[in-house]
Structure formats: C-alpha cells, structure tokens
Amino acid sequence: MKKTALTLCVLALALTVAAQTPETHAFVKRDSLLFLDVHRPAVARADKACVVSVFGGGFVNGSRDDELQAEIAPLLTERGYTVVCIDYRLGLKDSAMVARNSGLLHMQDLFQFCVDIAVEDCAAAVAWLVGHADDLDIDPEKIILTGSSAGAITVLMTDFCRANGMKQAAALPQGWRPAAVVPYAGALICRRGELAYNTPPAPTMLLHGMKDKVVAYKKLAPVISHNLYGSHRVSKVMSKQGIAHWIVRFPGIGHEVATWLPGSVDLFCAFVDQALAGRVTTLDATMTDSKLVPTKWTTMTIRDLYD
Numbered sequence: 001m002k003k004t005a006l007t008l009c010v011l012a013l014a015l016t017v018a019a020q021t022p023e024t025h026a027f028v029k030r031d032s033l034l035f036l037d038v039h040r041p042a043v044a045r046a047d048k049a050c051v052v053s054v055f056g057g058g059f060v061n062g063s064r065d066d067e068l069q070a071e072i073a074p075l076l077t078e079r080g081y082t083v084v085c086i087d088y089r090l091g092l093k094d095s096a097m098v099a100r101n102s103g104l105l106h107m108q109d110l111f112q113f114c115v116d117i118a119v120e121d122c123a124a125a126v127a128w129l130v131g132h133a134d135d136l137d138i139d140p141e142k143i144i145l146t147g148s149s150a151g152a153i154t155v156l157m158t159d160f161c162r163a164n165g166m167k168q169a170a171a172l173p174q175g176w177r178p179a180a181v182v183p184y185a186g187a188l189i190c191r192r193g194e195l196a197y198n199t200p201p202a203p204t205m206l207l208h209g210m211k212d213k214v215v216a217y218k219k220l221a222p223v224i225s226h227n228l229y230g231s232h233r234v235s236k237v238m239s240k241q242g243i244a245h246w247i248v249r250f251p252g253i254g255h256e257v258a259t260w261l262p263g264s265v266d267l268f269c270a271f272v273d274q275a276l277a278g279r280v281t282t283l284d285a286t287m288t289d290s291k292l293v294p295t296k297w298t299t300m301t302i303r304d305l306y307d
Helices: 002-020 067-077 095-100 107-131 150-163 231-240 255-259 265-276 302-306
Strands: 023-029 033-039 050-054 082-086 143-148 180-184 187-189 205-209 228-230 246-250 283-286
Touching (some): 023 107, 033 107, 050 067, 050 107, 050 150, 143 265, 150 180, 180 265, 228 231, 231 246
Parallel strands (some): 050 082, 050 143, 180 205
Antiparallel strands (some): 023 033, 033 082
C-alpha cells in the first residue's frame, strides 16, 4: 500500500515538473532565429485550446520568459490551456536594425516599423503553431492571442491586419482567425484613413486603465503617432460597426492594467469560454480591484517611458 502511494506521488511530481518545463522551438529565422516556449498542461482542456502570450516592454525590452510570462504560463496551464510564449523583434532595442532603417526620420515612422515587425513575427509564430498543431495536441481553430502593453498592441494589430488584409499579417494561414483576442492596455495604429475593420475581427476583450498615458486609453497625443487609438476608441469603432466585444475600464488606474492578467484569470477564462461557444455579446464594464492600485505607472506618460 505504501509502495503504491509512493509511486503515485512520484508520478504526480513528474507530471508537475513536465507541466512546468516548457518546450522551446525555433519558429522563424529573421536576422537570427526567433523562439517560442510551449507550456503544456498536466490535464488539457477537452477543446485543446491554446493561448499565445506576447510580452510587453515598449518594443525596447522584455522576453518570452520574463517575470510576467513566467507567472502567466502556470496560471493558465492549471486551467488546461496549452500556453505559448513567443519572441518577436524589438525594433527599438536593436541598434543595427534601427540603423538599417535610418530613413525613418520621424518617431511615428519608427514606431510604425516596430509594430509592423512585431505583427509579422506574431503571425509567423501562429503559422508555425497551426502547422504543428497535431504534434502539440492543440486545436488550430482555438488559438487565443493575449498580450501586455507592446504585446497587447501586437496582438490587437495582428487581428486588425488580418481583418483588413494587410501585408503584415500575410504569414497567417489562409482563412484562419483567432478564437479570441485579449489585449491588456493595447491600441491600434492606423496611419491612413479612418479606423475601421473591413471584415469582422475575432471576439475581443479590451482591458485598459482610464488614466493610462503610456498606451493611451483614448488617443495618443502627437508624441509618437497621432493615430494610435487606445481601447476606448477601438471600442467606439467596434460599437459603430456593430461588432460585439467586451471592454473593461479601470477608473483612476494607468498602465498598471498591462500586468493584470495574473489577477484576472477568472475573467480571462470566462470571456474565452464565451468566445469559444460563439456567445460573445457587447459588454461595457467599469471595474475596480483591490490588488490593482495606482503606482508610478498612473502618472507616467509615453514621453517618460522613452526619455
């Protein structure tokens, strides 16, 4: 009896360690290889849903295995999701890359460049996952995109580019779309014409602090780009076009929302379940959380970030 119990304990420990140790794969070669980490759940959801998580850092820093990603992955694998944390090129970190694009004389052009290459890399990661869905035991139709700050811009832009047939998302498989998109303090950058979706986006939940001046809640003043639209403006466009979505607003809070996924796992899973069931209707909510309090990020601006 004791031997059986010990065997079960060892097996449980082995499963736990396996669930915590990611598999690392190269998914595309740019100037160098880009990698993704696959965190498998000990017990997968019956629908084999997969979450792609994109780190933040202002397109200057961050990594697929940074502190926030290391916190997110086990929280979601415990819920049965396969979690994939991806690399993408940081256009403001790589001085050689900036030098090669020195013709981008205006900061808004450089910021657009950073977003474009991040979207290209996100699309390439998704294409790799779809191509390896059987090996990873995931359903390619149930891939959820989420991200923080710059990562939130990346996932929101990836679906925007897909819906509008833009070249940045050309690597995505034909006819594929995310099962859901959940950006934490995200925005859309639109340089030409009026902000609009030509075809329907994926079911989207926007989460944003109403005091956010790093990734502006409404619209960024002309410091980097006069056409960076935050969650408030994106929600208005979706409502005008009759696109069902959720927006969760946090009064008195700034960019702190970018790191709130670990504190919102229940909300995240509730939205994803609705999206996977095809039952998303428009929800506009104002929320407070005792664990989400103002810090220096409430008063910080985009100029402070890059200065």
